[in-house]
Amino acid sequence: MTTTTTRRSTGCRGSPRRPMSSGDALSPDAVINLEFGDPTMYEAFWREAGERAAAVIPGWWGMSYFSNAGGLCWYLEPELEREVRRVHRLVGNAMADGYHLVVGTGTTQLFQAAMYALAPTSTDRPVGVVSPAPYYSTDLLLSGYYRWAGDANAFHGDHGGENIELVVSPNNPDGAIREAVLSSDSGKGKAIHDLVYYWPQYTPITSPAAHDIMLFTMSKLSGHGGTRLGWALVKDSDVAKKMVYFVYGSTIGVSKDSQLRAAKILGVVSDAYEPGPGDGTQLRLFDFARRRTGERWRALHAAVAATGTFSLPDEITGYCNFTKQTVAAYPAFAWLRCYKDGVEDCAEFLRGHGIVARGGEQFGGDARCVRVNMMDRDAVFNVLIQRLSSIT
Amino acid sequence: MTTTTTRRSTGCRGSPRRPMSSGDALSPDAVINLEFGDPTMYEAFWREAGERAAAVIPGWWGMSYFSNAGGLCWYLEPELEREVRRVHRLVGNAMADGYHLVVGTGTTQLFQAAMYALAPTSTDRPVGVVSPAPYYSTDLLLSGYYRWAGDANAFHGDHGGENIELVVSPNNPDGAIREAVLSSDSGKGKAIHDLVYYWPQYTPITSPAAHDIMLFTMSKLSGHGGTRLGWALVKDSDVAKKMVYFVYGSTIGVSKDSQLRAAKILGVVSDAYEPGPGDGTQLRLFDFARRRTGERWRALHAAVAATGTFSLPDEITGYCNFTKQTVAAYPAFAWLRCYKDGVEDCAEFLRGHGIVARGGEQFGGDARCVRVNMMDRDAVFNVLIQRLSSIT
Numbered sequence: 001m002t003t004t005t006t007r008r009s010t011g012c013r014g015s016p017r018r019p020m021s022s023g024d025a026l027s028p029d030a031v032i033n034l035e036f037g038d039p040t041m042y043e044a045f046w047r048e049a050g051e052r053a054a055a056v057i058p059g060w061w062g063m064s065y066f067s068n069a070g071g072l073c074w075y076l077e078p079e080l081e082r083e084v085r086r087v088h089r090l091v092g093n094a095m096a097d098g099y100h101l102v103v104g105t106g107t108t109q110l111f112q113a114a115m116y117a118l119a120p121t122s123t124d125r126p127v128g129v130v131s132p133a134p135y136y137s138t139d140l141l142l143s144g145y146y147r148w149a150g151d152a153n154a155f156h157g158d159h160g161g162e163n164i165e166l167v168v169s170p171n172n173p174d175g176a177i178r179e180a181v182l183s184s185d186s187g188k189g190k191a192i193h194d195l196v197y198y199w200p201q202y203t204p205i206t207s208p209a210a211h212d213i214m215l216f217t218m219s220k221l222s223g224h225g226g227t228r229l230g231w232a233l234v235k236d237s238d239v240a241k242k243m244v245y246f247v248y249g250s251t252i253g254v255s256k257d258s259q260l261r262a263a264k265i266l267g268v269v270s271d272a273y274e275p276g277p278g279d280g281t282q283l284r285l286f287d288f289a290r291r292r293t294g295e296r297w298r299a300l301h302a303a304v305a306a307t308g309t310f311s312l313p314d315e316i317t318g319y320c321n322f323t324k325q326t327v328a329a330y331p332a333f334a335w336l337r338c339y340k341d342g343v344e345d346c347a348e349f350l351r352g353h354g355i356v357a358r359g360g361e362q363f364g365g366d367a368r369c370v371r372v373n374m375m376d377r378d379a380v381f382n383v384l385i386q387r388l389s390s391i392t
Numbered sequence: 393m394t395t396t397t398t399r400r401s402t403g404c405r406g407s408p409r410r411p412m413s414s415g416d417a418l419s420p421d422a423v424i425n426l427e428f429g430d431p432t433m434y435e436a437f438w439r440e441a442g443e444r445a446a447a448v449i450p451g452w453w454g455m456s457y458f459s460n461a462g463g464l465c466w467y468l469e470p471e472l473e474r475e476v477r478r479v480h481r482l483v484g485n486a487m488a489d490g491y492h493l494v495v496g497t498g499t500t501q502l503f504q505a506a507m508y509a510l511a512p513t514s515t516d517r518p519v520g521v522v523s524p525a526p527y528y529s530t531d532l533l534l535s536g537y538y539r540w541a542g543d544a545n546a547f548h549g550d551h552g553g554e555n556i557e558l559v560v561s562p563n564n565p566d567g568a569i570r571e572a573v574l575s576s577d578s579g580k581g582k583a584i585h586d587l588v589y590y591w592p593q594y595t596p597i598t599s600p601a602a603h604d605i606m607l608f609t610m611s612k613l614s615g616h617g618g619t620r621l622g623w624a625l626v627k628d629s630d631v632a633k634k635m636v637y638f639v640y641g642s643t644i645g646v647s648k649d650s651q652l653r654a655a656k657i658l659g660v661v662s663d664a665y666e667p668g669p670g671d672g673t674q675l676r677l678f679d680f681a682r683r684r685t686g687e688r689w690r691a692l693h694a695a696v697a698a699t700g701t702f703s704l705p706d707e708i709t710g711y712c713n714f715t716k717q718t719v720a721a722y723p724a725f726a727w728l729r730c731y732k733d734g735v736e737d738c739a740e741f742l743r744g745h746g747i748v749a750r751g752g753e754q755f756g757g758d759a760r761c762v763r764v765n766m767m768d769r770d771a772v773f774n775v776l777i778q779r780l781s782s783i784t
Contacts, residue, residue, distance in 0.1 A: 036457065038456050040455055040456050043452045046450075046451035046455070047452045049451050049452075050449075052451075053450070053452075054448055054450045054451060054771045055448075055449045055451075056446055056447075056448050056449075057446060057447045057448075057449070057649075057653055058438070058443075058445070059438035059444075059445025059447075059656075059657065059660070060435045060438035060445075062619070063432055063434060063615050063618055063619075064430050064432050064618045065428065065430055065433055065611075065618060066430065067618070094697065105620075105643040105647070106643055106644055108641075108644050112642070119704060156677075194441045219457075224454075224455050225457045226454040226455055226456055226457060226459070226645075226647070226649075227455075227646065227647060227648065227649055228497075228643055228644065228646065229647070248502075250500070250501065250642060251497040251501050251620055251642075251643065252498055252500050252620065253500055253502055255497070255618070255619060255620045255621055255647040255650040256618035256620075257447070257449075257618075257647060257649040257650045257652075257653045258647040258649045258650060260649075261449055263651045265451065300445075311691065328509060348623060363460075363663055
């Protein structure tokens, strides 16, 4: 949710502007805030799911700092580990067997933990973290060990190996499917794969990913952003141990309550796709989300086509091993480009129409582009479509 | 739970040795691990409390990143804020009115947030953090902006003002009541007050604390260490905003599940002390904990007196405004000094007797001292007393 900033210059950003969308009734002139990736679209699904999705936490449960003291990730609840591995097996989006599971307080913490683990110990210079533009950059003000170094495309060649590459696939903001740029140069580069959108509602599942470090999060899978629960699948045990150590030093593990709840939610997700004693009326999350995001993308494409003022990236299609059909990708963000004469800053232009989105420059890209959250509640999304359609 | 370390030298500490105590049946030769402050003594209370203490979290609840978007701490659940202010009013241990409430993923995160907020922005040198020995030091490997600088007593005078002082009162490891050492020198020093043990079960509540930054945590109040939920009462709004920004950058807020659960637990704690429609059989947490810790301290004093090998700090007594009587302090840790001839390292000596405790050198103190957790389960504490009693 953050953007590249210089050191300590942004204390005032402690209170990000609120999504006006969060639960308010929308007045006709309300500004809608689609700047963040707040995944509130999923609330409707979980309301339908009812009691079976409720987590009940007795007062005496989970009081110790320790969950699985014999394991590498000693604060990881075994129930969560089972459900994480189960959902990956079900969906087939990542190899989990043979990987260590490291849980974090959201992928934000795990991303920092991975950089800490990969940064060389031998130098006093902070290691650079790069990603090809447009990229989802992260505020690294909290550490002296790594820094955001910008566009990976500028680092091809001999110097690339000194940096850590962040590979986000599907990419944030534009939904592109990506592979490492730098790491492949030398065969020994270090990469962190952010696969938080590699679920069937967003993109075809083409094969189980098997990278060295793969990050996932509840917020993009099921919509539970407030739960602050992410995980990493990590091949190398020394890297995994260093990541666990970072989480220990930064927050002494991860909330047991979040872990219990995430296990419950993941269990409901997986149960619906597996034969069992269910009542046959179980809602299927990936189906729900694909249906919703599909409707939204069709509405957005129609609005964009009607105005002639904007464009969207080309649609990606592919055969999905999970749904067993050829499907279109429905990214969680729209990467909207404005073609209107005289408009150099699309975010500013949209703000004039009551739409707050994140400007392309914040992704190392063009100011004529903006990133728009596609995952807000229906009421907000519908206003977005109305307003975009009215722009000529 | 950590100790001062040099930069990045301790990746192997990612899996702290497990407290053998956590739920296992104890065999006669089992090593008991009292190195950490795992507060599992409270489990017995919360088992008694039964259903009234259970948190129920519907699947659709708390999905957004935002909780209280209009507030300074935009990820703070209003229900938690109410209960935190209520328990401070009830106990009278800290001024909450007029203070900003900043929630964190445990006080570990809040301590780092406070240092981030207090560190000068104008220098590239990391700011030093100091505390008089023996101190509970923190691993600051995660930042380039502050570093552990050691014993505050070494910094009196002109140079003291450049450091941030950590004031832990009651102190960890020795239970002493403390005031700032450096800050009072110039009247303009910066201090962080860690008051996590300033609750009636540990020490007499003599007056409501009213320092610039005061840290508290569920783990020491109610025993919910696994919930990873702490809070800071902060006088200055700019400091509070910077702390919120740190939590945002490090974990994008704090688990809503932990917040909901903490609010539930705090509500049960406060309800028992306030007139209401209760059934009159409600358990009172502070009474329970004082009774237990009192019994334990008496047993420990008796064991120490019987051996003649150890000593404990002098007992502190005082009038407690909460219990309305003069009471003894019952610290959460015993700071045990060994007098046995030939024993230079008390931690090593105790390890030979099947007791793992944290050595005094890790607190900037004497290796003949150790810190022993007093808050483990009864079965473990009883073994501690048996083993100490058998040492001659």
